[in-house]
Amino acid sequence: MRRPVTRRESIRTMGVLVGGAFFPWSEWARDEAGRPLILPREEERGQPERPITAITLGAGARGNIYGNYALEYPEQIRIVGVAEPVPIRRERYMRDHGIPEEAAFVTWEHVFQRPKFADAIIIATPDDLHYGPCMEALRLGYDILLEKPISPSEAECLEILERTRETGRIVAVCHVLRFAPYFERLRELVQSGAIGRLVSIQHFEPIEHVHMAHSFVRGNWHDSVATAPIILAKSSHDLDILRWIVGRESEAIQAFGDLSWFRRENAPEGSTARCMDGCAVEAQCPYSALRIYHRNRQRLHVFDLPDEPELQEGAILEALRTTDYGRCVYRMENDQCDHYVANIRFRDGITAAFSMEAFTPWGGRRTRIMGSMGYIEGDMRQMEIHDFRTREHTVLETRTLELEQVRGDGHGGGDWRLMANWVRAVAEQDVSILTSSLDASVESHVMAFAAERSRLQGTVEPIRV
Ligand SMILES: NC(=O)c1ccc[n+]([C@@H]2O[C@H](COP(=O)([O-])OP(=O)(O)OC[C@H]3O[C@@H](n4cnc5c(N)ncnc54)[C@H](O)[C@@H]3O)[C@@H](O)[C@H]2O)c1
Known part of the structure; x- marks a missing residue:
């Protein structure tokens, strides 16, 4: 979902109180489900001499949450490159961060064909695409923010751990609850x-x-x-x-x-392959795609809806006709x-x-x-x-x-506070600052x-x- 970029000074903040400490969140900063993000405390953000620079791999939901931190705190971190195969996501990310054509790539492999051109890499690609970019980033000397899971393979997790120890690079795993x-x-x-x-x-x-x-x-x-x-x-x-x-x-x-x-054996009588195919129980089904995405407008970030509000309804219905999100929950793989x-x-x-x-x-x-x-x-x-x-x-x-x-x-406010912790560790080149280091996370x-x-x-x- 897109968020308008407003000047920081103009952001209206509200907050939560936890055991006496006040945590504000900005009016526009939201996580992938549209929930507000709690801003990190001043001392957690530190004051680097210059912003660190990072390249985002995967400009989906998580890539945007971390990218939005950079928009909020340009004095802390700037996103200078992106790899994302979905054109609309790549273009929006380029627009939001002012990334030039030569630093925008279709897939993560392309980033590592160039000499190192940033301090760090943010790995927010799908689960099975963490190991490859992580090992390449370590080879080229980047610090890393690595989405969880580290890898779906135990052997790969341990290999990444070993390589990280050898290189001494700063690798944080996005176990965001530690920061809530x-x-x-x-x-x-x-x-x-x-x-x-x-x-x-x-x-x-x-x-x-x-x-x-x-x-x-x-x-x-x-x-x-x-x-x-x-x-x-x-x-x-x-x-x-x-x-x-x-x-x-x-x-x-x-x-x-x-x-x-x-499971298939639990499909109600009269249900159909897609919720829009005339399913006899659609109106009562709590899992109906029409109810979730169309009537309740929930979890729409996966659809890359057009910016124009008048085009959005048609785009949702089209997605329900053509993607897995419109299929019957009892007939999936x-x-x-x-x-x-x-x-x-x-x-x-x-x-x-x-x-x-x-x-x-x-x-x-x-x-x-x-x-x-x-x-x-x-x-x-x-x-x-x-x-x-x-x-x-x-x-x-x-x-x-x-x-x-x-x-x-x-995530109880963890997303951006994790970013603050990682950015400070990279800026100060001090792995001991990390709460969610690879060692601690594996x-x-x-x-x-x-x-x-x-x-x-x-x-x-x-x-x-
Ligand atoms: N820390 C958390 O709480 C948390 C929450 C949700 C998801 N995750 C993890 O974050 C990762 C991303 O999840 P998401 O929800 O943002 O998914 P997403 O599908 O919204 O984003 C992933 C993006 O990676 C892109 N991508 C696919 N192949 C690529 C390639 N070869 N090169 C570059 N980009 C590529 C996809 O097009 C997509 O835009 C996953 O590993 C997921 O498990 C973590």
Whole structure:
């Protein structure tokens, strides 16, 4: 989705309050689902002597979120090149960032045929196109912002890790939840001993049924073999956040999960291959493409709609006639689990029970943390802290403003704060600044691969990084 570029001075800001700190977000800055982004704190942005320069590979949803950071903070980072095969996306990105023809490419390979011409590369290509550009970028000496998953292959993840260590380059993985003020506070509480000794965690990842249908039944991630299994594609964030909160290595994992509902045998009588083909149950179907994209106008960023409002309705209907987004959810070639549970054992006997569920009315995350002296329960909007010693019960509000769009901010403000952290690390050439370095991130991926082996083979898998 396009956002108008306004002068920074003219941006009206609002914000959220987390444990006393105020995080503003700009009026126009939105993530891929149109939710507002929380701006990073002043000290997190630093003041580089000159802006770093970067080339974006993949000008899709994520490439634009990171690109928009550069538009908001031109004194921090400038985007000087782009590789994107879809012409309208490439042209819009060139226009937004003032990228000349000679620095705009159809595919990532072309970027590396030229000598290095920026400080860094932003890899926001599809999952199976992370390894190639990452290895090339390391070869040419670029620093890197790497979208998760690092790679859908465990061997490639470890190869990237090894190469990064050899080159000493700065590589951040986009585990954006680490940067959400809510999760920062949760971790701080656990690690400061606010609930005594950490004993166990229950962590719930509700995907939300429409999001599931959009991304993992009809959309880019419907095929776990061509992209990545959902435990990696979606839940590597959660495995990462669990590992980060626990602060100890994971030792073993056991998983179960299945694709229960979005299957041909569950197609209702009278349903058709496409929702617009006269499906008899379209009006009642919660997964109807007409209902989601046409009537409710949800998740339209995938359609590259024309800028002219009067042309948009026709473009949506045409997309529903011709793309996978218009097909019946029961007749896709999808194989991703719609429910997935995993038990994890960390060092010192700490355990975590993780559950990813498609069939929920909302997304976000819900977590319960049990300690020897207390208990925390949070849902990204607020957290309740019980201290068994004092019998005190404290409630921290993540969002004090009662605005619907604020409640919808799925990454809890993490996207741009991750960018701020990475930009500062690159500007200062100091990998220790990174919260989400490759070293710190790879374990979540190894956990996900082990979970998949466990799920498919019925084993308890050791986790070895
Ligand atoms: N960190 C997060 O929270 C988060 C959230 C969503 C997606 N992701 C990850 O980010 C990545 C991008 O996801 P997205 O939602 O932006 O997808 P997207 O489809 O919107 O964007 C990917 C872009 O890459 C382009 N592309 C395809 N082949 C290319 C090539 N050879 N060279 C250059 N560009 C190419 C596509 O045309 C597309 O525009 C994926 O790996 C995804 O898993 C991360």
